[in-house]
Amino acid sequence: MRDELPFVLMRGGTSKGVFLRADDVPGDRDRLTRVLLDLFGSPDRRQIDGLGGADKLTSKAAIIGRPTRADTDIGYLFGQVGTVRAEVDYQLNCGNLIAAVGLYAIEEGLIAAHEGSTLVRVHNVNTDRVVHVQVPVQGGKPLWRGDLAIAGVPGTGAPISLDFSRALGAITGRLLPTGNAMDVIDVEGLGPVELSVVDGANLAIYVQPGVLRMTGLETPDEIDADAGLRSRIDAIRKAVAYRCGLRGYWDARQAPSTPMLLVVGAPADYRSCTQGDPVAAADLDLVLRQYASGAASKALAGTLAATTGLACRLPGTVPQRLLAMARGNPDRRLAFGHPSGIIHVQAQVRSRPGAAPTIDRLVVQRTARRLAQGRAFLKEAFQRGA
Structure with missing residues (x-):
């Protein structure tokens, strides 16, 4: 049993999320939900007693694990953590945070950096779809400082390109679920x-x-x-x-x-x-x-x-x-x-x-950076693993 978690807080595009390793949290979704609600301080509009940001763009979790598909480098489970409701929704993907997933994977040594630009093939576990993330690299390290400005984020950062062309039919498996364009x-x-x-x-x-x-x-x-x-x-x-x-x-x-x-x-x-x-x-x-x-x-x-x-x-x-x-x-x-x-x-x-x-x-271009890292302390103890 444990009541603390190592975490990294990252901004990806116009979203902010708490990044956790899959090996550190329960694999069962119901148990994982209870841990995330505790970690974020939900349900509470201010999320005053947790790491949540009191807004749906900043109340997000990224669970990073080993790849389970041969055509990918990293596994990414996204959780939209409720603020006023005791819910964590796994029925979607967060594309903004994927920019941070690419950066995180290189910074954490989960994949090797290649000078100039490194391709990170991200498997979004929620939708079983793949997004290709191109992260700029200089001197063996990913760049996060740069000249790209994106609306909704102060300042500028290094451009990270997200190619969603392999991620279609994410929820229903069909590009046009009704069979019609209109x-x-x-x-x-x-x-x-x-x-x-x-x-x-x-x-x-x-x-x-x-x-x-x-x-x-x-x-x-x-x-x-x-x-x-x-x-x-x-x-x-x-x-x-x-x-x-x-x-x-x-x-x-x-x-x-x-x-x-x-x-x-x-x-x-x-x-x-x-x-x-x-x-x-x-x-x-x-x-x-x-x-x-x-x-x-x-x-x-x-x-x-x-x-x-x-x-x-x-x-x-x-x-x-x-x-x-x-x-x-x-x-x-x-x-x-x-x-x-x-x-x-x-x-x-x-x-x-x-x-x-x-x-x-x-393709959409975003910026991302690491904001903080450390250990979070929970109100309730939990057992990690399956």
């Missing part, structure tokens, strides 16, 4: 709703703002404060979850993480929710607002940025139809506006009538 689904309390469901690096629902009686420029705080809006969002999410075979998962949770809903609109001017910086319509292809796990997100998830880039290349989807009205070379980098600013995605997809699309490249 559907009209009858939703309780709303009636017929036009939407697209795309299962890329995470399962995403796309709707236009008018469906929810939104402008599409609302801040996360404004969304969270509007109980009626949140009810309409969850009604759509529930209808899609049921249609995609996730009824048991949805009904068993108080704040399901998936499917995630994205409100997607045409470019517009607004100010970031972090520093109040202007975001110009002229610099954007689309504007997005993301909702899942009982709250709106202050920044667009890396997995959803990649999935949206893919959706923009699939004929007939809501994002693709909006994008078709904007400028553009089909292979150029896309720019998506989210509450904290802009995120860019390189999505190269070949689509042919009657054939499944070929995804050549689906």
Whole structure:
């Protein structure tokens, strides 16, 4: 029995997570959940008695283990730790933290560093999908200082490239779970709703703002404060979850993480929710607002940025139809506006009538760094292992 844990605290993109070794924690998910809730100080909105960051972007766990697939270098189990609810959700992937997983793997000596750039093939255990992470290396050590600025994170860092082209169908196993690029689904309390469901690096629902009686420029705080809006969002999410075979998962949770809903609109001017910086319509292809796990997100998830880039290349989807009205070379980098600013995605997809699309490249650049390391002390003792 033990009541302490070695940990590393890392930022990856716009997320922050507590990194633990798989050998140090229970392998059983129910027992692991109890340890993580204890470690993070949940349930408690402030997570005052644990390592949680009191926000869903900063209440995340990464369990790092040996690879179980021959085509990977590292295993990564992600846990979205509830704040006000005693839940840990393993039914999704966090793409932002994957940047930190690549950095962590090299810093911890789990894979050898190669000068210039080191490829870390990350197996996301949650979805059984693989993400290729390119980490810059100099003098045998991974770089974290650099010139790349990402919206939602102060300062700059070294660019880490995440290629999600091998991570599609993450939740349902199907790129278009309903079989269609666009559907009209009858939703309780709303009636017929036009939407697209795309299962890329995470399962995403796309709707236009008018469906929810939104402008599409609302801040996360404004969304969270509007109980009626949140009810309409969850009604759509529930209808899609049921249609995609996730009824048991949805009904068993108080704040399901998936499917995630994205409100997607045409470019517009607004100010970031972090520093109040202007975001110009002229610099954007689309504007997005993301909702899942009982709250709106202050920044667009890396997995959803990649999935949206893919959706923009699939004929007939809501994002693709909006994008078709904007400028553009089909292979150029896309720019998506989210509450904290802009995120860019390189999505190269070949689509042919009657054939499944070929995804050549689906890349998002993030930064990451180690913030702290040490030993965490738990309120309850636990037994590690299976």
